[in-house]
Amino acid sequence: MDTTPFIATTAIPIKYTTTWEAPSNIALIKYWGKYEPQLPKNPSLSFTLTSSKTKTKVIFTPHTKNEIDFEFYFHGETKPDFKPKLSKFFDRIHNYIPWIFKYHLEIHSENSFPHSSGIASSASSMAALSLCLTDLEQQLFPEMDQAFFSQKASFLARLGSGSAARSIQGPVTLWGKNEIHKNSSDLFAVPFGTSLNPVFKEYQDTILLVDKGSKSVSSTQGHNLMHGHPFAENRFQQASTNLNALVPIMESGALEDFIHLVELEALSLHAMMLTSSPYFILMQPNTLAIIQKIWEFRKETSVPLCFTLDAGANVHLLYPNQNIEVIHSFIKEELSPYCQNRQYLFDAVGTGAKKV
Ligand code: PMV
Numbered sequence: 001m002d003t004t005p006f007i008a009t010t011a012i013p014i015k016y017t018t019t020w021e022a023p024s025n026i027a028l029i030k031y032w033g034k035y036e037p038q039l040p041k042n043p044s045l046s047f048t049l050t051s052s053k054t055k056t057k058v059i060f061t062p063h064t065k066n067e068i069d070f071e072f073y074f075h076g077e078t079k080p081d082f083k084p085k086l087s088k089f090f091d092r093i094h095n096y097i098p099w100i101f102k103y104h105l106e107i108h109s110e111n112s113f114p115h116s117s118g119i120a121s122s123a124s125s126m127a128a129l130s131l132c133l134t135d136l137e138q139q140l141f142p143e144m145d146q147a148f149f150s151q152k153a154s155f156l157a158r159l160g161s162g163s164a165a166r167s168i169q170g171p172v173t174l175w176g177k178n179e180i181h182k183n184s185s186d187l188f189a190v191p192f193g194t195s196l197n198p199v200f201k202e203y204q205d206t207i208l209l210v211d212k213g214s215k216s217v218s219s220t221q222g223h224n225l226m227h228g229h230p231f232a233e234n235r236f237q238q239a240s241t242n243l244n245a246l247v248p249i250m251e252s253g254a255l256e257d258f259i260h261l262v263e264l265e266a267l268s269l270h271a272m273m274l275t276s277s278p279y280f281i282l283m284q285p286n287t288l289a290i291i292q293k294i295w296e297f298r299k300e301t302s303v304p305l306c307f308t309l310d311a312g313a314n315v316h317l318l319y320p321n322q323n324i325e326v327i328h329s330f331i332k333e334e335l336s337p338y339c340q341n342r343q344y345l346f347d348a349v350g351t352g353a354k355k356v
Contacts, residue, residue, distance in 0.1 A: 043176030
């Protein structure tokens with residue numbers, strides 16, 4: 001894969017401060033399985049969210065040390081345990097942003113969602129930081145156009161956390177080479193495009209916080225267990241087939257078919273976990289109880305509410321904006337008892353990252 005278009009040159013350093021907000025995203029077609037350097041084994045598609053986001057400010061100060069040099073603050077406090085992950089990120093990306101050696105970076109980051117809510121922040125945080133880096137690069141090289149700006153930010157974010165590639169733009173993005181979108185790439189995510197049915201631009205995502213603790217198996221470990229997994233090749237094929245089936249549904253707005261594929265993908269992701277060696281289970285009894293409740297509710301009411309799952313026990317409830325009222329009372333009365341401290345977060349599909 002040719003990554004040369006993403007390799008910048010150096011330029012005379014400038015002092016610069018910038019702040020970006022990047023949202024989290026929730027995959028409908030799941031990415032699970034990768035190869036170096038952070039390339040997906042199958043294409044994925046996600047809703048970009050609105051309320052669950054990371055805000056990151058970077059103060060770039062020129063220096064003459066000729067090394068990568070940064071300080072990191074999370075909600076105003078230094079976090080030494082975050083440093084190794086960031087160092088690894090900079091190691092992976094410095095070839096593409098060689099000007100980085102001429103700067104000291106002061107990075108300030110905060111999440112909109114509660115700390116330890118079980119919501120992964122790697123997508124939004126890597127996207128927000130990558131946008132700050134790309135922003136400085138655009139100041140250094142003003143000929144960079146907006147399309148390339150988004151691609152480069154997604155390219156860098158991907159090297160931090162695969163799914164972060166999908167947190168730059170909205171409302172729906174695709175990451176991974178696929179037959180349907182001719183400009184798709186394994187290197188960065190692209191927007192779904194103008195043919196998206198309007199119902200999905202206002203789709204709702206309520207995140208039921210079933211387990212707010214940290215995961216017993218990280219997504220890095222989970223991805224690694226796809227190497228040599230007996231069902232891996234079939235899973236990668238299934239994801240591509242499901243994507244090809246989902247794209248026309250995203251255009252037509254056929255919600256019954258949407259629900260079928262989205263739930264199939266969520267359960268297929270967790271099936272890979274159940275059948276890895278060593279095997280593991282990230283769902284909790286309450287995750288299953290919620291799924292049963294959703295299925296009963298749908299059968300009784302025909303309201304198009306469905307679920308998807310991330311690599312964790314929390315349940316994302318997906319539904320059209322026009323069904324908000326009935327679903328909110330269902331959540332409050334029937335589903336909140338299965339959430340830790342009855343907590344859940346309202347979110348919705350959004351338009352992508354923003355400069356603050
Ligand atoms: O970006 P990572 O390495 O945290 O992997 C994300 C994996 C899933 O969230 C389970 C699926 C996805 O496509 O977002």
